[in-house]
Amino acid sequence: MEIRMRMRYGENRRRDKGVPIACDCSAAVLVATSRDPNTRGKLYFSCPYEISDGPGRGCGFMRWWTVALCDKFEKIKEERNEMKQDLDAAKKRIEAQEEKIFLMEEKFEALEKKYRA
Ligand SMILES: [Zn+2]
Numbered sequence: 001m002e003i004r005m006r007m008r009y010g011e012n013r014r015r016d017k018g019v020p021i022a023c024d025c026s027a028a029v030l031v032a033t034s035r036d037p038n039t040r041g042k043l044y045f046s047c048p049y050e051i052s053d054g055p056g057r058g059c060g061f062m063r064w065w066t067v068a069l070c071d072k073f074e075k076i077k078e079e080r081n082e083m084k085q086d087l088d089a090a091k092k093r094i095e096a097q098e099e100k101i102f103l104m105e106e107k108f109e110a111l112e113k114k115y116r117a
Contacts, residue, residue: 017071023047023061031065042066 020029025047032046043065049058 018075019068019072020045020063024059
């Protein structure tokens with residue numbers, strides 16, 4: 001039985017979700033506060049450049065802070081579940097190895113008795 005260990009915790013496998021580090025123009029995102037009357041005071045991650053800064057500046061990236069944190073929380077829960085599965089698989093591998101060691105020790109003792117003269 002082959003059990004492959006996953007060693008990719010913490011990797012950002014879904015760049016379109018979670019807490020962003022960079023926007024679509026690869027600049028570090030800012031946390032901004034909405035001034036829209038419907039969402040006034042709500043925090044969001046934003047491209048640091050305004051589209052109005054000029055041509056080629058600003059990608060319009062925007063993600064609500066609450067949405068990003070909920071995504072992050074879900075991702076952490078997924079990773080925890082994967083780690084639990086890996087831990088269970090590792091425990092089974094250890095049990096299998098211990099069984100092998102036990103059987104080898106038995107064989108070794110049998111051989112030792114047979115050839116002890
Ligand atoms: Zn940008």
